[in-house]
Amino acid sequence: MGEKKNDRNTGGATVYDVARVAGVSAMTVSRVINGSAHVTDATRDKVMAAVQSLNYQVNVAARAARVGTLRVGLLYSNPSAAFLSAFLVGAMDQCSQSGATLILENCEDQRSQRAAIERLIANGADGILVPPPLCDSKSALKQLDEIGMPTVAVATAKPVSSMSAVRIDDYDGALTMTRYLLSLGHRDIAFIKGDPKHTPAQLRYQAFVDAMAEAGIKVPAERVAQGLFTYRSGLSAARELLGQKDRPTAVFASNDDMAAAVIAVAHGMHLHVPDDLAVAGFDDTPVATTVWPELTTIHQPIGDMARSAVELLVEQIRRRRAGESKLVQHRLLPYTLITRESSTLGE
Structure with a gap:
């Protein structure tokens, strides 16, 4: 009984209460609370559901005293x-x-x-x-x-x-996005690369090229612009791509910041998104739902x-x-x- 009392927190519940509700051992609850990787996702979900239902509050100070x-x-x-x-x-x-x-x-x-x-x-x-x-x-x-x-x-x-x-x-994600744009009927799709030093940027571009080739389409050099994952670099890339005599019907940018910049440039040119130009990004950061229209993207669970x-x-x-x-x-x-x-x- 004394051991339970020492583990009691301000919410009134104990580690043992959480274990009983979750149907696991107190040691397993401890592993979940302490961030151990040696717990299955299903077990972690059961424990966290019990934690929430019991309003169990971890005593961080007490834990620090025990483990450092x-x-x-x-x-x-x-x-x-x-x-x-x-x-x-x-x-x-x-x-x-x-x-x-x-x-x-x-x-x-x-x-x-x-x-x-x-x-x-x-x-x-x-x-x-x-x-x-x-x-x-x-x-x-x-x-x-x-x-x-x-x-x-x-x-x-x-x-x-x-x-x-x-x-x-990243490769499969970019492949999925490119195939999606192709499924909408787009054949003239431009791409904005990310920072060349970042390996996902390289894979996203390669996946785009491969998906286009899969559809029998070779991507011309003028349909590819270099960006750096920043909004400002996206503006420059978008002006380069949309300033061409024959504009692409869609632009796939390597991240949401650059895709948001494409939408801004399109608005400035009085182009309607998506009727005149479809735009897609990658990451699903908050900017994806703060721009207008909201951005089609690959959700990366950051x-x-x-x-x-x-x-x-x-x-x-x-x-x-x-x-x-x-x-x-x-x-x-x-x-x-x-x-x-x-x-x-x-x-």
Whole structure:
């Protein structure tokens, strides 16, 4: 009875109450609450449903006293504010669930990466999350690997074998989007590339070319513009593509920021989206539903990817503290095609 009392929280429920409602052991509840990766999705869902139904509130301070403070470092340099915002929300949410503190460091270029990593370590980071585009930085990943820092790369299309990673299938997602535009009857589709240093950008473009070839269509060079995943670069690319004498009937941009820029340029040219021009993006960040018309896109579960990455990282840190061997895990999360008014009315 005394043990239960020590685990009682402000909501009145205990770990044992949660275990009883979920039909699992108290140890399993503990694993879920502490962000362990060694729990099935079905079990995690049952436990979290019980947590919510009982209004169980995790005593983070008590947990920290038992297992020690966890510090999760986040090394970021992302040109898309929408992507970074969604990632931060997911990471902070999971850190809170795992009793961890999130510490941030920004680096603007390759030369500042080493100093940013050193600052994270100096501030007590036990492990580091590396979202795009740094997830594809060979120098940053090499430095982290050499010092043995627990690391999880997020949204890299080519995860390294020695490092845990969370991603979606970017190639298949872009293939799905291109096939969707083709199914609407479009044959003259333009494409805006993303940052060439980012592996998903490379795969998204390759998938577009392959899907067009599958339909017997060769993509001319003038139908491809280079972007950098930023809204401003999307404006330049859109002006290049839509300023041509024979405009494409559809534009597929490598991310939502650039797709939103295409819509803005189209409006400025008095083109009606989607009647005169269909527009599609990738990521399904908040901008996809704040532009008019709302954007057809591939939903990349950025928040869930961040949560999953924190889970993997916390698990690595705990294994390291327990003197256990390193466990490398690669998680592939599902994407979803989201059709909205920018591609066809009534969708």
